[in-house]
């Protein structure tokens with residue numbers, strides 16, 4: 189088969205598109221109460237303060253929290269976020285209050301797989317930012333960003349079967365239940381079963 193024939197018969201698959209981080213920094217994702225801004229290295233200090241101030245609230249569900257034990261670890265995480273965004277591996281936003289610009293938490297589209305146009309949604313909020321609907325607002329905007337700006341096809345989201353606040357967020361986002369991943373994570377010496385959900389671009 190000639191090169192021309194080959195090109196005609198094999199269409200190039202449609203891959204993910206990752207918007208430039210600098211562009212989204214200039215024009216963050218806006219919701220009524222929040223700004224979602226790509227995490228920068230300079231966010232390291234605020235990330236540390238947010239985690240340190242809510243450690244007991246976060247460490248029950250998030251296995252990385254004990255490893256985030258110094259301010260430097262938060263800076264390294266911020267550096268990894270920058271490298272992951274630029275490398276097309278993950279898109280993680282600092283969730284900021286629209287008025288005060290305070291950092292309230294993180295929402296991320298992790299484990300981006302370009303070939304299948306899929307990713308995993310993950311999130312956390314500072315304890316004092318919970319109970320106001322802010323994560324539902326931030327996660328909704330991130331899902332919309334993934335489908336409309338990144339050509340995402342499938343977004344997976346999993347939460348421990350007894351993490352009821354997170355399960356309620358996922359339910360409000362309209363994700364569909366797919367099954368239980370048994371003992372998916374070891375957190376604080378406890379194996380967590382995960383309820384697995386997903387949303388496809390064509391879902392309502």
Ligand SMILES: CC(C)(COP(=O)(O)OP(=O)(O)OC[C@H]1O[C@@H](n2cnc3c(N)ncnc32)[C@H](O)[C@@H]1OP(=O)(O)O)[C@@H](O)C(=O)NCCC(=O)NCCS
Pocket residue numbers: 245246249250311312313314317318319320321322323324325346347348351353354356357
């Ligand atoms: C998971 C987590 C982000 C959920 O936070 P949350 O504050 O419960 O979720 P939201 O920000 O969407 O807020 C929803 C709550 O605010 C209430 N609320 C108050 N004012 C509201 C408003 N103006 N608009 C919408 N909801 C409002 C809602 O009724 C809802 O309460 P309910 O779930 O008891 O019904 C948070 O518990 C967290 O950070 N947990 C630790 C980390 C974690 O578990 N991450 C997920 C791992 S899978």
